[in-house]
Amino acid sequence: MKDTMDLLVQERWRVIDQSVSGLYISALQSFGIDDTLCASVGSGEAPATARAWVHKPTIVLGIQDTKLPFLKDGITYLEENGYEVIVRNSGGLAVVLDEGVLNLTLVFPEKTKGIDINRGYDAMWQLVKDMFADYDKVIEAREIVGSYCPGSYDLSINDQKFAGISQRRIRKGVAVQIYLCVNGSGSERASLIKQFYELSKKGEETRQEYPEVVPEVMASLSELLQADLTVQDVMLRFLQALQSKSGELFAASLSPEEVSLFEGYHERVVDRNRKVMGE
Known part of the structure; x- marks a missing residue:
C-alpha cells in the first residue's frame, strides 16, 4: 500500500483536461499525446502528469484483433453503427469509447528504482477507490470473464466490470491508462463488441484467443451505483482525489x-x- 501511495503522492501534479476538447479530435491523437507525455515526464522535463480524455464513438482495436479472419466484415458493422475504428499502438483487445466513457492517464517518471508493473496498476485502482469512497461499494480488481478486453485489473462491482486498466512505457516514463464507463449501458457496449467478434471470426479456429463476450457482465458506474453520474461529475471526483x-x-x-x-x-x-x- 505504501508503494502505491508513494506513486500517487507527487510534489506537483500537472493536469491536462481534454474531457470536452477530446470530442473534436481523433483517438489516434490521444495515443500520440500519451506517448509524448511518457517521454517528457520520463526525461524529467515535465512533472508527473494526469490527463483526462473523452472521444466521439470510437472502437479501439488491439493489434491482436487485426488478425481476425473476417476483420473487414466486423469493421463494416461497427462503421454502420456510427463508430470510427482505429488500432492502438499497444496490446490488448477491442474497447468502446464514446461520450459516456471517461479515460484517465497517470504518467509517472520511473526514476532510479523503477516502477513494478503491478505497482502502476495498483495506483490507478487505489485512485478509483478513493474517487468513489463515499459509496458503500467494494471495487474489486480481477479478471471478469465474458467482458471485452479482459485482464487481471478489470475493475468491477458485484462481478460487473465498469473499467479496464492498461500501461505503456517509453523512455523511463510510465503511463497508466484506464477507461471508466461512467453512464449509458455497459451491456449495450458489450453487445456491440460481441457482434463484432462474431462477424470477424464466423466460428473459425484462430491462433489467437478472443473473448466470448457476455454482455450482462458489463455495466456503467451510473448503473452500478444507481446514480445519475456525468463525465464532469467523475472529473470533479478525479481532481479532488488527486488534489488530496x-x-x-x-x-x-x-x-x-x-x-x-x-x-x-x-x-x-x-x-x-x-x-x-x-490502408
Missing part, C-alpha cells in the same frame, strides 16, 4: 517542446494504424 495527494495541482497543456515531440509520436501512431489496417 498533491503538493500542487495545476492545469496546463502541452509545452512547446512537447508539441514538437508530439508531431513525431502522432505520425508513428498514424503510420502504424495505416499499416495494420491495410
Whole structure:
C-alpha cells in the first residue's frame, strides 16, 4: 500500500483536461499525446502528469484483433453503427469509447528504482477507490470473464466490470491508462463488441484467443451505483482525489517542446494504424 501511495503522492501534479476538447479530435491523437507525455515526464522535463480524455464513438482495436479472419466484415458493422475504428499502438483487445466513457492517464517518471508493473496498476485502482469512497461499494480488481478486453485489473462491482486498466512505457516514463464507463449501458457496449467478434471470426479456429463476450457482465458506474453520474461529475471526483495527494495541482497543456515531440509520436501512431489496417 505504501508503494502505491508513494506513486500517487507527487510534489506537483500537472493536469491536462481534454474531457470536452477530446470530442473534436481523433483517438489516434490521444495515443500520440500519451506517448509524448511518457517521454517528457520520463526525461524529467515535465512533472508527473494526469490527463483526462473523452472521444466521439470510437472502437479501439488491439493489434491482436487485426488478425481476425473476417476483420473487414466486423469493421463494416461497427462503421454502420456510427463508430470510427482505429488500432492502438499497444496490446490488448477491442474497447468502446464514446461520450459516456471517461479515460484517465497517470504518467509517472520511473526514476532510479523503477516502477513494478503491478505497482502502476495498483495506483490507478487505489485512485478509483478513493474517487468513489463515499459509496458503500467494494471495487474489486480481477479478471471478469465474458467482458471485452479482459485482464487481471478489470475493475468491477458485484462481478460487473465498469473499467479496464492498461500501461505503456517509453523512455523511463510510465503511463497508466484506464477507461471508466461512467453512464449509458455497459451491456449495450458489450453487445456491440460481441457482434463484432462474431462477424470477424464466423466460428473459425484462430491462433489467437478472443473473448466470448457476455454482455450482462458489463455495466456503467451510473448503473452500478444507481446514480445519475456525468463525465464532469467523475472529473470533479478525479481532481479532488488527486488534489488530496498533491503538493500542487495545476492545469496546463502541452509545452512547446512537447508539441514538437508530439508531431513525431502522432505520425508513428498514424503510420502504424495505416499499416495494420491495410490502408
